[in-house]
Amino acid sequence: MSGAVHEIAERSGVGFPLKAGQRLTVIDPRGCQVADLLAFNAADLGEVLSSGRTLDYAETIRLTTGHKLYSNRSNVMLEIVEDSVGVHDFLLTPCSYATFDHFYPDLPRHRGCFGNLAEALAPYGVVPDQIPVAFNCFMNVPVDAGGRLSVLPPVSRAGDRIVFVAAMDLVIGLTACSAPASNGGSFKPIHYRVEDAAA
Amino acid sequence: MSGAVHEIAERSGVGFPLKAGQRLTVIDPRGCQVADLLAFNAADLGEVLSSGRTLDYAETIRLTTGHKLYSNRSNVMLEIVEDSVGVHDFLLTPCSYATFDHFYPDLPRHRGCFGNLAEALAPYGVVPDQIPVAFNCFMNVPVDAGGRLSVLPPVSRAGDRIVFVAAMDLVIGLTACSAPASNGGSFKPIHYRVEDAAA
Numbered sequence: 001m002s003g004a005v006h007e008i009a010e011r012s013g014v015g016f017p018l019k020a021g022q023r024l025t026v027i028d029p030r031g032c033q034v035a036d037l038l039a040f041n042a043a044d045l046g047e048v049l050s051s052g053r054t055l056d057y058a059e060t061i062r063l064t065t066g067h068k069l070y071s072n073r074s075n076v077m078l079e080i081v082e083d084s085v086g087v088h089d090f091l092l093t094p095c096s097y098a099t100f101d102h103f104y105p106d107l108p109r110h111r112g113c114f115g116n117l118a119e120a121l122a123p124y125g126v127v128p129d130q131i132p133v134a135f136n137c138f139m140n141v142p143v144d145a146g147g148r149l150s151v152l153p154p155v156s157r158a159g160d161r162i163v164f165v166a167a168m169d170l171v172i173g174l175t176a177c178s179a180p181a182s183n184g185g186s187f188k189p190i191h192y193r194v195e196d197a198a199a
Numbered sequence: 200m201s202g203a204v205h206e207i208a209e210r211s212g213v214g215f216p217l218k219a220g221q222r223l224t225v226i227d228p229r230g231c232q233v234a235d236l237l238a239f240n241a242a243d244l245g246e247v248l249s250s251g252r253t254l255d256y257a258e259t260i261r262l263t264t265g266h267k268l269y270s271n272r273s274n275v276m277l278e279i280v281e282d283s284v285g286v287h288d289f290l291l292t293p294c295s296y297a298t299f300d301h302f303y304p305d306l307p308r309h310r311g312c313f314g315n316l317a318e319a320l321a322p323y324g325v326v327p328d329q330i331p332v333a334f335n336c337f338m339n340v341p342v343d344a345g346g347r348l349s350v351l352p353p354v355s356r357a358g359d360r361i362v363f364v365a366a367m368d369l370v371i372g373l374t375a376c377s378a379p380a381s382n383g384g385s386f387k388p389i390h391y392r393v394e395d396a397a398a
């Protein structure tokens with residue numbers, strides 16, 4: 001791999017392979033922008049990123065450097081090895097036509113991260129019903145003492161990043177999130193880079 | 200439906216149909232016992248209970264009377280119409296061989312709710328990889344201000360219950376949970392009752 005930086009245009013998404021041992025760097029180039037991340041076992045798409053397994057093993061909803069992201073089969077898919085922000089979400093599913101209808105009935109509908117991920121992952125054989133809770137890089141979802149959750153603007157600033165190392169061969173889905181509240185009211189691109197372990 | 204009370208033996212699980220409009224009452228007969236609940240669209244098993252959609256729409260992790268449980272397609276599957284406890288979990292996946300290996304390496308392995316649900320739902324065509332985060336009735340998983348989660352004994356007392364009404368024809372999976380920490384260190388049965396809307 002070249003390690004070149006790729007841009008995901010605002011309100012869009014991409015799918016790409018990530019080999020075991022490769023590093024994936026997700027960059028918020030302008031700040032205050034969410035990127036939804038999904039991972040599937042490239043050899044068997046029935047194995048997919050699992051918020052429930054990951055939160056159980058991590059014993060926290062605040063995942064950062066040193067935490068591992070697990071699959072529905074309790075295998076490690078990704079490990080977070082660097083993180084300049086420390087505020088990400090792993091509770092919520094990707095935004096979609098239905099979430100736009102619910103939260104933004106007066107705005108034009110958008111297929112959201114869900115639709116973008118479904119299209120980007122279709123060439124790999126992923127069907128929409130398989131899309132689970134995403135690891136939402138830079139998404140700021142505090143939970144108060146009564147359990148109430150809020151979707152606040154990300155605290156990430158221009159150039160902030162989170163870096164993952166793949167523990168198995170993966171198919172990755174990654175977006176520049178499309179929902180107004182999640183991104184402080186404006187839509188920005190996301191950058192990412194894939195590097196070999198030796199890079 | 201007779202409305203008879205059925206018992207789920209300790210550390211086991213069942214699968215059964217629940218028609219649109221029917222009421223499902225889940226009872227903790229002795230107190231301090233968790234029941235993992237799953238729901239699939241009976242007409243299309245690709246549609247399944249979704250913690251991420253539900254938490255997003257509810258804007259809380261503390262679901263109780265009046266809250267609706269949504270599918271991965273953003274359709275309402277179940278509504279909570281009564282709840283004598285108010286403390287349930289919708290963050291964690293069912294316990295399994297792997298979670299026993301992780302949390303209880305010195306105890307005999309158990310297939311847990313995951314294995315029990317997989318067996319109970321197999322006759323309906325559900326495959327293990329489709330098992331998502333369950334709605335864990337009576338499970339007590341507080342999240343502190345720093346995001347750290349704990350699995351504490353349920354606060355449910357003998358006879359406590361939570362009642363759901365089905366919004367579509369469903370296949371339900373339901374267990375008497377098998378993990379020591381989740382159940383205050385002992386394993387008890389769970390009772391449930393299905394009633395027609397007119398009952």
